[in-house]
Amino acid sequence: MMRCIVALFLLLSAALALAGENCTVCHKKVVRGAHRGLPCLSCHLDETRTLANPASRESGAAGCVGCHKGYAALFDHAMGSRQGERDFVAASYGRVDKGFFGNNCGACHLGGCTDCHAGRGHEIGKPRDRDCFTCHKGYFVGTDYYGMAPREDSMRYQRGEVAYGEAYLKMTPDLHAEAGLSCGACHTMKSLAAGRKSAKVCTDCHEPDRRVPEHRIAAHLEKMECPACHSAWAAQEYGTFFLRFSNSPSQELYALRRDQAAEEYVKSAYLRRQDAPPLGLNARGMVSPIRPEFIAYFTDVRNDRAVWDENRLLAARWKAFFPHTVRRGTVMCEGCHENPRRFLLERKEERIYQLQAEGMTLPSFWDATGQQVVNGAFYPARRYQVLSGKTAEYRRAYLEKWQSLVNHVEASSAR
Template sequence: MKRYLMTIFTGILLILTTSANAKENCEECHKKITVSVSHESLNCIECHEPEGDHYALAADFKINAKGCVKCHEEYKGMLKSPMHTRYKEKRYVKDIFEQYDPEFFGKNCEGCHVSSCVDCHAENSTPHTITEPKTGICLKCHNDYYIGADYTGLGIREDHERYQRGIKVAGKYHQKMLPDVHYEKGMDCGECHSMKSLASGKPSSKVCRDCHNPDKDVLEHSIDAHLQKMACSTCHAAWAPVEYGTFWIKFEGDARKDYFKWIKSPSEDYRKSSYKRYNRRPHIGLNKDGIYAPIRPMFINIFSLIRNVPC
């Protein structure tokens, strides 16, 4: 009996000692790491599981973000969210571009997708300083034409070098425009686009009428068809980025790349130039719900293949 009790006691002592010393042992190599307030009471191994001779990245989607999901299980759906899977973009590339270049997505589209919880939750790109995402974090990826920085009053410019001036966000030039009224009031993206909604596959957690009741004394609001068949943004969107197509030029062999040196090069084989990017009143059309709303096509592309042909 004494031996049995001693074995149990030794096992408990070993676990407690391992847990207590885990952080100290890690800090022998990782001396400059500071953990944010919300996680500072945790030991390293509570988030970083053993992997081979070392420990796994807690938030990496390649291991299903095990270090985060074990406590934040309600957000497990983010692993299947469009921001990570990019299924619409991949399906489009497969249908359109892969017949010309099976590696098109990897060459030109792979860079901007969520691959870890810390992509959005790390303050100043420091993975151990966890915070709620603010608008500035969102703009690291959402800064182009389809979902861009227009909320903050920035309209994307054309790709040609003569338009490369103005305010720079994530390496892209923007024109100063009128900000959204909610941004002017100090609201962040997450106040309408919550983590729970994104994890459940919904783009937003709130719609306009969750906070705003239409005033029937306003003439436009007194017309039932307006409230039933039109999105609020049909009238209330002051402007939106409008694009008429992006040219993708692929070179094979010793083609004349220098002729196109003034436009962007997303990869070694390609040049890319978006055409007629205006920041103006948006086009109106029927959305997927049959409601009139501002429309912004997700993909408008023109593909050209330039190769040397022997005379």
């Protein structure tokens, strides 16, 4: 009888052991961070059919969304789907190279939750700015928040300080960065999962100061996005060249960064600027900063000769955007009201770059002819005629602006 009881006890003990987790018998893993103390199967789901990567896009983040409800939707929005980039490539470089996107555009965007959540093995935590800047750097809005602008592609300019794998120019940072606000102050997980770029707009925190002359002009507040005036600078790339080489030793003569393109490609830009961005209309019809999404040129080089048109223009697309370079000060009145070039209405006699003389198709980068804004429109010429009229109201505001600057005296030293 006693033997039967002992045997039954051993069988029950074995069954209980099999029913519990025994992952760490083989897997010497220690869970740290936000998930410390959780059993393995909280994320890996099933011991017999273990989910190897519970945070991956392929699994729909099945190991995460059991607790973090609704966040699988992130994979369907811009960060995960890359639909904007895919559409652009399909309409441009993809026309001449079907594999272009996979070979040249696969480094960024969401592959799983741990891309952002400090995914070093089993150390899960809340995203930090440095996690965002894995992708949001260079020509993608992000590191400009901390005053980092992309350098030229030529290796002679790939020098100085490096952050997040990019050599950068030191520029004026966003005043919110100076105040200590991180990316998450405006870009919450809930807003991203809902497909919104941010959780807040400027007026959620700031009330326009009516003592500022510009804020007393109704059209400024009713028709303009805040960054149209308050963006100190923005990275702008005019003319993005991809050259594809086959059986062409001359490829080695190009002293350019080679980490931006597939092995058979060389990438460079005609011109890069880091000043106040041009203005157009966004999807809401509001005046907004715009810049080239890419003015895309392509050359196919075989046996060191261009196969057909050299520098063939494949797309000239602009995009309304929000530079993360906000400052309190703004441009003077004439910076918009007497500057048609800023609205891509450059006068022919004022052109400096003669693009057509160099076989680049467009009459000018700052002439809307042959170009488009994918999420808005260029500023209409007829509206600019009204904007540039020096009415009595404009003259009064202009004088008041200058008086406000003349009468504004900064303390010479701290007291």
